[in-house]
Amino acid sequence: MSELDSSTRESCRWRRRKQDRPAEILAAALKMFSMKGFAATKLDEVAKEAGVSKGTLYLYFDGKEALFKAVVTEFVLPQIAKAEEQAEHYKGSIKDLMFKLLEHWRINILQTELSGISKMMIAEAANFPDLANFYFENVILRTRHFVANLIELAIARGEFRACNTDYAARSFLSIMVFSAIWQHSLAPFDEDYDIKEYLNTHLDIFLRGMLKDDQG
Protein backbone atom coordinates (compact mmCIF):
# COMPACT_ATOMS: atom_id res chain seq x y z
CA MET A 1 0.00 0.00 0.00
CA SER A 2 2.63 2.46 1.06
CA GLU A 3 4.64 1.32 -1.98
CA LEU A 4 1.89 2.43 -4.29
CA ASP A 5 1.40 5.62 -2.34
CA SER A 6 5.04 6.59 -2.61
CA SER A 7 5.02 6.47 -6.38
CA THR A 8 1.60 7.99 -6.95
CA ARG A 9 1.44 10.82 -4.41
CA GLU A 10 3.01 13.45 -6.60
CA SER A 11 1.63 16.13 -4.32
CA CYS A 12 4.29 15.35 -1.69
CA ARG A 13 7.16 17.82 -1.60
CA TRP A 14 9.22 15.16 0.14
CA ARG A 15 8.81 11.93 2.09
CA ARG A 16 10.07 10.76 5.47
CA ARG A 17 12.62 8.01 4.94
CA LYS A 18 14.77 7.89 8.03
CA GLN A 19 15.91 4.32 7.35
CA ASP A 20 17.29 4.93 3.88
CA ARG A 21 18.77 8.41 4.14
CA PRO A 22 22.17 7.54 5.69
CA ALA A 23 23.00 4.95 3.03
CA GLU A 24 21.86 7.23 0.23
CA ILE A 25 23.90 10.13 1.57
CA LEU A 26 26.97 7.92 1.99
CA ALA A 27 26.69 6.66 -1.59
CA ALA A 28 26.42 10.23 -2.83
CA ALA A 29 29.38 11.28 -0.69
CA LEU A 30 31.51 8.41 -2.02
CA LYS A 31 30.71 9.48 -5.55
CA MET A 32 31.48 13.15 -5.01
CA PHE A 33 34.60 12.65 -2.90
CA SER A 34 35.88 10.22 -5.51
CA MET A 35 35.18 12.60 -8.37
CA LYS A 36 36.37 15.90 -6.93
CA GLY A 37 38.34 15.23 -3.78
CA PHE A 38 37.63 16.33 -0.23
CA ALA A 39 38.12 20.08 -0.28
CA ALA A 40 36.51 20.58 -3.68
CA THR A 41 33.39 18.59 -2.86
CA LYS A 42 30.52 20.86 -1.91
CA LEU A 43 28.01 19.56 0.59
CA ASP A 44 25.29 21.13 -1.54
CA GLU A 45 26.36 18.79 -4.34
CA VAL A 46 26.39 15.76 -2.06
CA ALA A 47 22.93 16.68 -0.85
CA LYS A 48 21.65 17.14 -4.38
CA GLU A 49 23.18 13.84 -5.48
CA ALA A 50 21.51 12.12 -2.53
CA GLY A 51 18.20 13.78 -3.30
CA VAL A 52 18.02 15.71 -0.04
CA SER A 53 18.70 19.21 1.18
CA LYS A 54 21.86 20.29 2.91
CA GLY A 55 19.94 20.56 6.15
CA THR A 56 19.03 16.88 5.99
CA LEU A 57 22.64 15.99 5.50
CA TYR A 58 23.51 17.71 8.76
CA LEU A 59 20.67 15.82 10.38
CA TYR A 60 22.47 12.53 9.81
CA PHE A 61 26.17 13.51 9.84
CA ASP A 62 28.10 16.02 11.88
CA GLY A 63 29.82 17.59 8.87
CA LYS A 64 32.21 16.97 6.03
CA GLU A 65 34.93 15.19 8.01
CA ALA A 66 32.48 12.89 9.78
CA LEU A 67 30.94 12.09 6.42
CA PHE A 68 34.31 11.07 5.02
CA LYS A 69 35.16 8.85 7.97
CA ALA A 70 31.79 7.17 7.56
CA VAL A 71 32.53 6.57 3.87
CA VAL A 72 35.83 4.87 4.74
CA THR A 73 34.24 2.75 7.44
CA GLU A 74 31.32 1.78 5.25
CA PHE A 75 33.05 1.14 1.92
CA VAL A 76 36.83 0.76 2.35
CA LEU A 77 37.30 -1.33 5.48
CA PRO A 78 35.02 -4.16 4.27
CA GLN A 79 37.17 -4.44 1.14
CA ILE A 80 40.28 -5.01 3.23
CA ALA A 81 38.46 -7.59 5.30
CA LYS A 82 37.49 -9.34 2.09
CA ALA A 83 41.11 -9.50 0.88
CA GLU A 84 42.27 -10.82 4.26
CA GLU A 85 39.65 -13.52 4.08
CA GLN A 86 40.52 -14.49 0.51
CA ALA A 87 44.17 -14.93 1.53
CA GLU A 88 43.28 -16.94 4.62
CA HIS A 89 41.62 -19.68 2.58
CA TYR A 90 43.96 -19.62 -0.41
CA LYS A 91 45.64 -22.91 -1.29
CA GLY A 92 48.01 -22.03 -4.17
CA SER A 93 51.35 -20.17 -4.31
CA ILE A 94 51.79 -16.64 -3.02
CA LYS A 95 52.72 -15.65 -6.55
CA ASP A 96 49.33 -16.80 -7.80
CA LEU A 97 47.58 -15.15 -4.87
CA MET A 98 49.23 -11.86 -5.74
CA PHE A 99 47.93 -12.14 -9.29
CA LYS A 100 44.47 -12.77 -7.89
CA LEU A 101 44.68 -9.85 -5.48
CA LEU A 102 45.82 -7.50 -8.20
CA GLU A 103 43.07 -8.68 -10.49
CA HIS A 104 40.53 -8.12 -7.75
CA TRP A 105 42.00 -4.68 -7.18
CA ARG A 106 41.69 -3.83 -10.86
CA ILE A 107 38.14 -5.00 -11.31
CA ASN A 108 36.52 -4.21 -7.97
CA ILE A 109 38.44 -1.18 -6.81
CA LEU A 110 40.40 0.54 -9.58
CA GLN A 111 37.54 0.71 -12.03
CA THR A 112 34.99 1.76 -9.43
CA GLU A 113 34.52 4.87 -7.32
CA LEU A 114 36.45 3.23 -4.47
CA SER A 115 39.79 3.98 -6.08
CA GLY A 116 38.93 7.66 -5.84
CA ILE A 117 39.11 7.39 -2.05
CA SER A 118 42.71 6.11 -2.13
CA LYS A 119 43.63 8.95 -4.40
CA MET A 120 41.70 11.56 -2.48
CA MET A 121 43.20 10.68 0.86
CA ILE A 122 46.74 10.80 -0.40
CA ALA A 123 46.11 13.96 -2.37
CA GLU A 124 44.73 15.88 0.59
CA ALA A 125 46.42 14.31 3.58
CA ALA A 126 48.63 17.34 4.13
CA ASN A 127 45.65 19.67 4.42
CA PHE A 128 43.54 17.42 6.64
CA PRO A 129 45.86 15.81 9.18
CA ASP A 130 43.05 14.45 11.30
CA LEU A 131 41.56 12.54 8.37
CA ALA A 132 45.03 11.46 7.27
CA ASN A 133 45.78 9.98 10.66
CA PHE A 134 42.48 8.14 10.70
CA TYR A 135 43.15 6.72 7.24
CA PHE A 136 46.75 5.80 7.97
CA GLU A 137 45.87 3.90 11.14
CA ASN A 138 42.83 2.11 9.79
CA VAL A 139 43.68 1.49 6.14
CA ILE A 140 47.39 1.82 5.39
CA LEU A 141 48.89 0.05 8.38
CA ARG A 142 46.38 -2.77 8.25
CA THR A 143 46.96 -3.34 4.53
CA ARG A 144 50.72 -3.19 4.89
CA HIS A 145 50.75 -5.78 7.66
CA PHE A 146 48.57 -8.01 5.53
CA VAL A 147 50.95 -7.89 2.55
CA ALA A 148 54.09 -8.11 4.67
CA ASN A 149 52.73 -11.30 6.24
CA LEU A 150 52.10 -12.77 2.79
CA ILE A 151 55.67 -12.04 1.73
CA GLU A 152 57.04 -13.48 4.97
CA LEU A 153 55.07 -16.64 4.31
CA ALA A 154 56.43 -16.82 0.75
CA ILE A 155 59.99 -16.55 2.06
CA ALA A 156 59.35 -19.21 4.71
CA ARG A 157 58.03 -21.49 1.99
CA GLY A 158 61.15 -20.89 -0.13
CA GLU A 159 59.10 -19.20 -2.83
CA PHE A 160 60.54 -15.67 -2.47
CA ARG A 161 64.12 -14.75 -1.73
CA ALA A 162 64.85 -13.27 1.71
CA CYS A 163 64.43 -9.50 1.94
CA ASN A 164 63.08 -6.72 4.11
CA THR A 165 59.43 -7.75 4.06
CA ASP A 166 58.16 -4.41 5.31
CA TYR A 167 59.73 -2.51 2.42
CA ALA A 168 58.85 -5.18 -0.11
CA ALA A 169 55.24 -4.79 1.03
CA ARG A 170 55.52 -1.04 0.51
CA SER A 171 56.77 -1.69 -3.03
CA PHE A 172 53.89 -3.96 -3.88
CA LEU A 173 51.33 -1.59 -2.38
CA SER A 174 52.88 1.38 -4.18
CA ILE A 175 51.94 -0.30 -7.43
CA MET A 176 48.32 -0.54 -6.39
CA VAL A 177 48.00 2.88 -4.85
CA PHE A 178 49.81 4.56 -7.70
CA SER A 179 47.47 2.95 -10.21
CA ALA A 180 44.54 4.44 -8.30
CA ILE A 181 46.16 7.84 -8.18
CA TRP A 182 46.98 7.78 -11.87
CA GLN A 183 43.46 6.69 -12.71
CA HIS A 184 42.08 9.82 -11.09
CA SER A 185 44.73 12.30 -12.13
CA LEU A 186 46.62 12.11 -15.40
CA ALA A 187 45.26 8.90 -16.95
CA PRO A 188 42.60 10.90 -18.84
CA PHE A 189 45.43 12.66 -20.69
CA ASP A 190 47.44 9.46 -21.17
CA GLU A 191 45.84 8.39 -24.42
CA ASP A 192 46.89 4.79 -24.95
CA TYR A 193 47.23 3.89 -21.30
CA ASP A 194 46.05 0.35 -20.59
CA ILE A 195 45.48 -0.35 -16.90
CA LYS A 196 45.69 -4.11 -17.29
CA GLU A 197 48.96 -3.88 -19.20
CA TYR A 198 50.37 -1.49 -16.62
CA LEU A 199 49.49 -3.70 -13.65
CA ASN A 200 50.66 -6.88 -15.37
CA THR A 201 53.99 -5.40 -16.43
CA HIS A 202 54.58 -4.02 -12.98
CA LEU A 203 53.63 -7.25 -11.20
CA ASP A 204 55.75 -9.25 -13.64
CA ILE A 205 58.81 -7.14 -12.85
CA PHE A 206 58.04 -7.30 -9.13
CA LEU A 207 57.72 -11.08 -9.09
CA ARG A 208 60.84 -11.67 -11.19
CA GLY A 209 62.59 -9.48 -8.63
CA MET A 210 61.21 -11.40 -5.67
CA LEU A 211 61.12 -15.06 -6.70
CA LYS A 212 64.00 -17.34 -5.97
CA ASP A 213 65.85 -18.24 -9.16
CA ASP A 214 64.55 -21.81 -9.19
CA GLN A 215 60.90 -20.65 -8.92
CA GLY A 216 58.74 -19.11 -11.57
Added chain:
Amino acid sequence: MSELDSSTRESCRWRRRKQDRPAEILAAALKMFSMKGFAATKLDEVAKEAGVSKGTLYLYFDGKEALFKAVVTEFVLPQIAKAEEQAEHYKGSIKDLMFKLLEHWRINILQTELSGISKMMIAEAANFPDLANFYFENVILRTRHFVANLIELAIARGEFRACNTDYAARSFLSIMVFSAIWQHSLAPFDEDYDIKEYLNTHLDIFLRGMLKDDQG
Protein backbone atom coordinates in the same frame (compact mmCIF):
# COMPACT_ATOMS: atom_id res chain seq x y z
CA MET B 1 75.99 53.94 -2.30
CA SER B 2 72.57 52.61 -3.18
CA GLU B 3 73.52 49.46 -1.25
CA LEU B 4 74.01 51.51 1.89
CA ASP B 5 70.84 53.44 1.21
CA SER B 6 68.73 50.35 0.95
CA SER B 7 69.74 49.14 4.39
CA THR B 8 69.66 52.47 6.18
CA ARG B 9 66.58 54.17 4.75
CA GLU B 10 64.15 52.77 7.26
CA SER B 11 61.67 55.50 6.40
CA CYS B 12 60.78 53.76 3.12
CA ARG B 13 57.49 51.87 3.26
CA TRP B 14 58.72 49.86 0.27
CA ARG B 15 61.31 49.93 -2.48
CA ARG B 16 61.07 49.61 -6.25
CA ARG B 17 62.71 46.33 -7.27
CA LYS B 18 61.26 45.42 -10.61
CA GLN B 19 64.21 43.14 -11.46
CA ASP B 20 63.98 40.92 -8.41
CA ARG B 21 60.25 40.66 -7.82
CA PRO B 22 59.41 37.88 -10.30
CA ALA B 23 62.07 35.52 -8.97
CA GLU B 24 61.10 36.24 -5.37
CA ILE B 25 57.43 35.68 -6.09
CA LEU B 26 58.18 32.43 -7.93
CA ALA B 27 60.26 31.13 -5.03
CA ALA B 28 57.45 31.94 -2.64
CA ALA B 29 54.90 30.30 -4.94
CA LEU B 30 57.01 27.14 -5.19
CA LYS B 31 57.19 26.97 -1.43
CA MET B 32 53.49 27.49 -0.86
CA PHE B 33 52.27 25.24 -3.69
CA SER B 34 54.60 22.54 -2.45
CA MET B 35 53.40 22.88 1.14
CA LYS B 36 49.67 23.22 0.67
CA GLY B 37 48.77 22.33 -2.90
CA PHE B 38 47.19 24.46 -5.58
CA ALA B 39 43.65 25.06 -4.39
CA ALA B 40 44.62 25.49 -0.74
CA THR B 41 47.37 28.02 -1.43
CA LYS B 42 46.15 31.56 -0.86
CA LEU B 43 47.66 34.29 -2.96
CA ASP B 44 47.77 36.46 0.14
CA GLU B 45 50.13 33.90 1.64
CA VAL B 46 52.30 33.78 -1.46
CA ALA B 47 52.47 37.57 -1.44
CA LYS B 48 53.38 37.65 2.24
CA GLU B 49 56.05 34.98 1.76
CA ALA B 50 57.49 37.00 -1.12
CA GLY B 51 57.41 40.20 0.93
CA VAL B 52 54.97 42.00 -1.36
CA SER B 53 51.28 42.80 -1.44
CA LYS B 54 48.72 40.83 -3.40
CA GLY B 55 48.42 43.72 -5.81
CA THR B 56 52.10 43.44 -6.71
CA LEU B 57 51.68 39.77 -7.37
CA TYR B 58 49.05 40.57 -10.00
CA LEU B 59 51.42 43.13 -11.44
CA TYR B 60 53.84 40.39 -12.46
CA PHE B 61 51.58 37.35 -13.01
CA ASP B 62 48.11 37.02 -14.46
CA GLY B 63 46.79 34.91 -11.58
CA LYS B 64 47.13 31.62 -9.78
CA GLU B 65 47.27 29.35 -12.84
CA ALA B 66 49.81 31.51 -14.65
CA LEU B 67 51.90 31.53 -11.49
CA PHE B 68 51.91 27.75 -11.37
CA LYS B 69 52.89 27.36 -15.00
CA ALA B 70 55.75 29.78 -14.41
CA VAL B 71 56.88 27.71 -11.42
CA VAL B 72 56.98 24.56 -13.57
CA THR B 73 58.85 26.31 -16.37
CA GLU B 74 61.32 27.92 -14.01
CA PHE B 75 62.05 25.05 -11.61
CA VAL B 76 60.89 21.71 -13.01
CA LEU B 77 61.85 21.76 -16.69
CA PRO B 78 65.52 22.61 -16.00
CA GLN B 79 65.72 19.53 -13.75
CA ILE B 80 64.58 17.29 -16.59
CA ALA B 81 67.10 18.90 -18.91
CA LYS B 82 69.79 18.19 -16.34
CA ALA B 83 68.88 14.49 -16.18
CA GLU B 84 68.85 14.22 -19.97
CA GLU B 85 72.28 15.77 -20.10
CA GLN B 86 73.67 13.50 -17.38
CA ALA B 87 72.47 10.45 -19.33
CA GLU B 88 73.88 11.74 -22.61
CA HIS B 89 77.42 11.74 -21.28
CA TYR B 90 77.22 8.65 -19.11
CA LYS B 91 79.75 5.92 -19.81
CA GLY B 92 78.76 3.08 -17.46
CA SER B 93 75.89 0.56 -17.50
CA ILE B 94 72.24 1.57 -17.57
CA LYS B 95 71.85 -0.18 -14.24
CA ASP B 96 74.45 2.10 -12.70
CA LEU B 97 72.92 5.13 -14.39
CA MET B 98 69.55 4.29 -12.88
CA PHE B 99 71.13 4.15 -9.43
CA LYS B 100 72.64 7.54 -10.10
CA LEU B 101 69.38 9.01 -11.36
CA LEU B 102 67.47 7.74 -8.35
CA GLU B 103 70.11 9.10 -6.01
CA HIS B 104 69.89 12.46 -7.70
CA TRP B 105 66.13 12.29 -7.42
CA ARG B 106 66.35 11.55 -3.70
CA ILE B 107 68.81 14.28 -2.84
CA ASN B 108 67.91 17.08 -5.22
CA ILE B 109 64.20 16.59 -5.72
CA LEU B 110 62.59 14.39 -3.08
CA GLN B 111 64.07 16.17 -0.11
CA THR B 112 63.45 19.64 -1.52
CA GLU B 113 60.35 21.65 -2.29
CA LEU B 114 60.42 20.42 -5.87
CA SER B 115 58.89 17.08 -4.97
CA GLY B 116 55.85 18.96 -3.74
CA ILE B 117 55.12 20.00 -7.31
CA SER B 118 54.95 16.39 -8.53
CA LYS B 119 52.61 15.58 -5.72
CA MET B 120 50.53 18.71 -6.12
CA MET B 121 49.96 18.25 -9.81
CA ILE B 122 48.84 14.66 -9.47
CA ALA B 123 46.72 15.44 -6.45
CA GLU B 124 44.79 18.23 -8.15
CA ALA B 125 44.87 17.30 -11.83
CA ALA B 126 41.20 16.33 -11.82
CA ASN B 127 40.13 19.76 -10.57
CA PHE B 128 42.40 21.79 -12.86
CA PRO B 129 42.39 20.12 -16.28
CA ASP B 130 44.16 22.98 -18.01
CA LEU B 131 47.12 22.78 -15.62
CA ALA B 132 47.05 19.00 -15.82
CA ASN B 133 47.30 19.06 -19.59
CA PHE B 134 50.18 21.52 -19.46
CA TYR B 135 52.02 19.35 -16.95
CA PHE B 136 51.34 16.10 -18.78
CA GLU B 137 52.63 17.43 -22.12
CA ASN B 138 55.69 19.20 -20.76
CA VAL B 139 56.78 17.03 -17.85
CA ILE B 140 55.29 13.55 -17.92
CA LEU B 141 55.63 12.72 -21.61
CA ARG B 142 59.12 14.13 -21.85
CA THR B 143 60.30 12.19 -18.80
CA ARG B 144 58.69 8.98 -19.96
CA HIS B 145 60.35 9.17 -23.36
CA PHE B 146 63.65 9.79 -21.67
CA VAL B 147 63.37 6.67 -19.48
CA ALA B 148 61.90 4.50 -22.25
CA ASN B 149 64.91 5.37 -24.42
CA LEU B 150 67.28 4.35 -21.64
CA ILE B 151 65.55 0.99 -21.27
CA GLU B 152 65.57 0.45 -25.03
CA LEU B 153 69.30 1.12 -25.03
CA ALA B 154 69.80 -1.36 -22.19
CA ILE B 155 67.91 -4.02 -24.13
CA ALA B 156 69.93 -3.30 -27.29
CA ARG B 157 73.10 -3.68 -25.27
CA GLY B 158 71.93 -7.02 -23.87
CA GLU B 159 71.82 -5.62 -20.35
CA PHE B 160 68.03 -5.82 -19.83
CA ARG B 161 65.69 -8.51 -21.05
CA ALA B 162 63.28 -7.60 -23.85
CA CYS B 163 60.00 -6.10 -22.68
CA ASN B 164 57.47 -3.38 -23.38
CA THR B 165 59.77 -0.41 -22.83
CA ASP B 166 56.94 2.10 -22.53
CA TYR B 167 55.33 0.25 -19.62
CA ALA B 168 58.66 -0.59 -18.02
CA ALA B 169 59.37 3.15 -18.07
CA ARG B 170 56.02 3.78 -16.40
CA SER B 171 56.98 1.27 -13.69
CA PHE B 172 60.29 2.94 -13.00
CA LEU B 173 58.75 6.41 -12.95
CA SER B 174 55.93 5.23 -10.70
CA ILE B 175 58.56 4.51 -8.07
CA MET B 176 59.87 8.04 -8.24
CA VAL B 177 56.54 9.81 -8.41
CA PHE B 178 55.05 7.69 -5.67
CA SER B 179 57.96 8.49 -3.38
CA ALA B 180 57.24 12.19 -3.93
CA ILE B 181 53.55 11.71 -3.26
CA TRP B 182 54.20 9.72 -0.11
CA GLN B 183 56.69 12.29 1.12
CA HIS B 184 53.98 14.96 1.03
CA SER B 185 51.03 12.92 2.19
CA LEU B 186 51.28 10.07 4.66
CA ALA B 187 55.03 9.86 5.29
CA PRO B 188 54.67 12.16 8.32
CA PHE B 189 52.49 9.48 9.94
CA ASP B 190 54.75 6.62 8.82
CA GLU B 191 57.06 6.65 11.79
CA ASP B 192 60.03 4.53 10.81
CA TYR B 193 59.86 5.21 7.10
CA ASP B 194 63.31 5.54 5.53
CA ILE B 195 63.26 7.09 2.08
CA LYS B 196 66.64 5.71 1.10
CA GLU B 197 65.68 2.19 2.14
CA TYR B 198 62.40 2.49 0.27
CA LEU B 199 64.01 3.66 -2.98
CA ASN B 200 66.83 1.14 -2.78
CA THR B 201 64.53 -1.81 -2.10
CA HIS B 202 62.24 -0.77 -4.91
CA LEU B 203 65.08 -0.24 -7.38
CA ASP B 204 66.65 -3.50 -6.35
CA ILE B 205 63.45 -5.41 -7.09
CA PHE B 206 63.00 -3.49 -10.34
CA LEU B 207 66.50 -4.25 -11.59
CA ARG B 208 66.37 -7.93 -10.62
CA GLY B 209 63.16 -8.03 -12.63
CA MET B 210 64.69 -6.31 -15.64
CA LEU B 211 68.24 -7.59 -15.89
CA LYS B 212 69.07 -10.60 -18.03
CA ASP B 213 69.96 -13.58 -15.88
CA ASP B 214 73.66 -13.42 -16.76
CA GLN B 215 73.89 -9.73 -15.76
CA GLY B 216 73.93 -8.22 -12.29
Added chain:
DNA sequence: GTATTAAATGACTTTCAAGTCATTTATTTT
Protein backbone atom coordinates in the same frame (compact mmCIF):
# COMPACT_ATOMS: atom_id res chain seq x y z
C1' DG C 1 -10.45 14.03 12.16
C1' DT C 2 -7.47 16.55 15.32
C1' DA C 3 -3.20 16.94 17.79
C1' DT C 4 1.44 15.74 18.16
C1' DT C 5 5.92 14.52 16.56
C1' DA C 6 9.92 14.77 13.95
C1' DA C 7 11.80 14.61 9.11
C1' DA C 8 12.98 17.82 5.80
C1' DT C 9 13.60 22.20 3.95
C1' DG C 10 16.01 26.37 2.13
C1' DA C 11 16.88 31.03 3.17
C1' DC C 12 20.16 33.13 6.00
C1' DT C 13 24.59 34.12 8.35
C1' DT C 14 29.35 33.78 8.38
C1' DT C 15 33.72 33.10 6.68
C1' DC C 16 37.17 33.17 3.37
C1' DA C 17 39.81 34.07 -0.73
C1' DA C 18 40.34 35.69 -5.75
C1' DG C 19 40.73 39.50 -8.26
C1' DT C 20 40.33 44.96 -8.90
C1' DC C 21 41.59 49.68 -8.69
C1' DA C 22 42.03 54.35 -6.80
C1' DT C 23 45.62 56.08 -4.13
C1' DT C 24 50.27 56.48 -2.36
C1' DT C 25 55.08 57.04 -2.85
C1' DA C 26 59.83 55.72 -4.55
C1' DT C 27 62.54 56.78 -8.42
C1' DT C 28 63.81 59.11 -12.67
C1' DT C 29 63.80 62.95 -15.71
C1' DT C 30 64.29 67.61 -16.86
Added chain:
DNA sequence: AAAATAAATGACTTGAAAGTCATTTAATAC
Protein backbone atom coordinates in the same frame (compact mmCIF):
# COMPACT_ATOMS: atom_id res chain seq x y z
C1' DA D 1 63.78 71.02 -6.87
C1' DA D 2 59.67 70.32 -9.46
C1' DA D 3 57.27 67.36 -12.64
C1' DA D 4 56.55 63.00 -14.53
C1' DT D 5 56.52 58.12 -14.24
C1' DA D 6 55.51 53.71 -12.66
C1' DA D 7 56.11 50.37 -8.69
C1' DA D 8 53.58 49.11 -4.87
C1' DT D 9 49.86 49.15 -1.83
C1' DG D 10 45.62 47.53 0.68
C1' DA D 11 40.82 48.43 1.11
C1' DC D 12 37.13 46.95 -1.52
C1' DT D 13 34.07 44.06 -4.49
C1' DT D 14 32.52 39.72 -5.69
C1' DG D 15 31.47 35.11 -5.32
C1' DA D 16 31.42 30.72 -3.15
C1' DA D 17 30.65 27.35 0.30
C1' DA D 18 30.18 25.69 5.33
C1' DG D 19 27.17 25.52 8.78
C1' DT D 20 22.50 27.22 11.27
C1' DC D 21 17.75 27.48 12.35
C1' DA D 22 12.94 29.02 12.06
C1' DT D 23 9.43 27.19 9.36
C1' DT D 24 6.93 23.71 6.77
C1' DT D 25 4.75 19.39 6.27
C1' DA D 26 4.65 14.16 6.18
C1' DA D 27 3.62 10.63 9.29
C1' DT D 28 1.83 8.91 13.58
C1' DA D 29 -0.95 8.76 17.78
C1' DC D 30 -5.05 9.49 20.04
